[in-house]
Amino acid sequence: MIELIPEKRIRRLVQRYGSFYIYDKEIIDQYTGRLQNDFAGINFLYSMKANHNPDVVSFILSKGFGVDAASLNEVRMGAANGLGRNEIYYSAPGKTDEDIRGAIRNAVLVADSLGEVERINRIAGEEGLSVPVGVRVNPDFSFHGSGGHPSKFGIDTVQALDAVPVWKGLGNIRVAGIHVHLRSQVLDAEILEGYYRRMFQLADDFQTALGQELDFINMGAGMGIQYSRRNTPLDTESLGEAVREMLSSFHAKFKRAKVFIETGRYAVGKAGFYVTHVLDKKISYGKTFVILANTLNGFLRPSLARLVAGYAGSGSPSGNEPLFTSLDAFKIVSFHPEWESTETVTLAGNLCTASDMIAEDITLPVLKKGDPLVISNAGSYGAVLSPMQFSSQRSPAELFLDEAGRFYENGKMLEI
Numbered sequence: 001m002i003e004l005i006p007e008k009r010i011r012r013l014v015q016r017y018g019s020f021y022i023y024d025k026e027i028i029d030q031y032t033g034r035l036q037n038d039f040a041g042i043n044f045l046y047s048m049k050a051n052h053n054p055d056v057v058s059f060i061l062s063k064g065f066g067v068d069a070a071s072l073n074e075v076r077m078g079a080a081n082g083l084g085r086n087e088i089y090y091s092a093p094g095k096t097d098e099d100i101r102g103a104i105r106n107a108v109l110v111a112d113s114l115g116e117v118e119r120i121n122r123i124a125g126e127e128g129l130s131v132p133v134g135v136r137v138n139p140d141f142s143f144h145g146s147g148g149h150p151s152k153f154g155i156d157t158v159q160a161l162d163a164v165p166v167w168k169g170l171g172n173i174r175v176a177g178i179h180v181h182l183r184s185q186v187l188d189a190e191i192l193e194g195y196y197r198r199m200f201q202l203a204d205d206f207q208t209a210l211g212q213e214l215d216f217i218n219m220g221a222g223m224g225i226q227y228s229r230r231n232t233p234l235d236t237e238s239l240g241e242a243v244r245e246m247l248s249s250f251h252a253k254f255k256r257a258k259v260f261i262e263t264g265r266y267a268v269g270k271a272g273f274y275v276t277h278v279l280d281k282k283i284s285y286g287k288t289f290v291i292l293a294n295t296l297n298g299f300l301r302p303s304l305a306r307l308v309a310g311y312a313g314s315g316s317p318s319g320n321e322p323l324f325t326s327l328d329a330f331k332i333v334s335f336h337p338e339w340e341s342t343e344t345v346t347l348a349g350n351l352c353t354a355s356d357m358i359a360e361d362i363t364l365p366v367l368k369k370g371d372p373l374v375i376s377n378a379g380s381y382g383a384v385l386s387p388m389q390f391s392s393q394r395s396p397a398e399l400f401l402d403e404a405g406r407f408y409e410n411g412k413m414l415e416i
């Protein structure tokens with residue numbers, strides 16, 4: 001939809017809001033719909049930490065996604081959207097007793113350590129409850145093959161399998177599922193397929209140790225999006241086909257288990273656009289600088305990409321999600337690509353630090369004060385990662401754009 005919005009409406013939004021994000025409902029619909037279509041039999045959880053904008057969340061949940069919550073607040077947002085306990089999964093290291101107590105009625109808690117299993121059992125007892133819990137496992141395989149790694153997340157497979165007899169003796173919990181999450185932003189369907197296969201085997205091992213059927217197998221995230229033109233998009237059709245075959249061959253073993261895949265970025269990453277605008281322009285020692293509003297602070301990742309790439313010298317730094325994907329992960333475009341005259345410019349932000357720079361010596365149409373510029377791939381880990389406390393500026397707005405071209409802010413339609 002966004003490509004159909006006339007430039008003069010964008011200019012009015014710039015006048016009203018300064019900088020802002022646009023989340024395009026049609027694109028969210030396309031990406032979430034593709035998953036639901038290609039992965040029949042899988043239940044999807046939306047990883048809310050990628051983007052917790054209320055309009056985005058309520059649209060994705062209305063499509064039948066559950067919630068992968070990373071905090072008590074995210075559990076509450078899921079519950080406020082009408083989701084029941086078995087649709088919200090709360091998995092994070094270092095949950096406090098208050099987190100556990102606050103979430104225990106609204107989410108399935110996924111214990112991240114041996115100690116946490118015991119604490120959930122104690123708190124469930126104090127609350128007079130008996131609850132299903134998940135266990136986050138740090139598996140004895142990697143995303144690519146064999147061999148486990150030390151991790152701050154989860155319980156090593158051996159430790160978890162050894163603890164099963166103890167867990168079976170705890171009176172207020174029942175171990176009902178396992179959760180593993182190892183990687184994000186994977187574009188190779190074969191690697192994901194191999195990982196899913198190892199996950200089903202792990203679930204089988206747990207089920208055998210527990211002597212009862214699991215309620216759920218949560219395979220975590222992994223699916224990537226095309227950030228740069230060098231990326232080949234993930235082949236969800238062939239991966240979906242492979243997953244359907246796995247589901248049918250494991251069906252005899254897992255009769256009641258729901259199989260979850262989590263995603264934040266696949267659902268919203270491509271649907272977000274960050275709109276900034278030109279505040280000033282100057283020439284220094286022959287170089288043209290365009291000063292933009294809220295770049296490092298409003299949308300951290302493009303500035304961070306330059307910073308990371310700068311440290312890597314001539315090598316190409318490896319991704320470190322969700323902070324860094326690659327230097328060319330964000331496209332910067334002007335709203336008037338047809339313009340005849342172009343110039344070479346360096347794009348910097350209005351913060352008092354030299355790190356606030358998103359592009360050097362790129363060719364763009366000649367820009368003047370007030371002109372909007374758009375940065376792509378801003379739907380996931382955009383607004384939520386941006387350090388707006390720094391310099392006390394006004395935060396970018398977050399606008400939801402529907403299929404009819406209407407803009408919403410926090411559920412309220414804008415007259416603009």
Ligand SMILES: *Cc1c(COP(=O)(O)O)cnc(C)c1O
Pocket residue numbers: 047049050068091181183184185220221222223262263264265266380
């Ligand atoms: C962050 C996170 C995700 C989401 O990852 P994406 O790359 O946004 O899909 C899923 N599961 C867990 C446990 C996470 O921490």
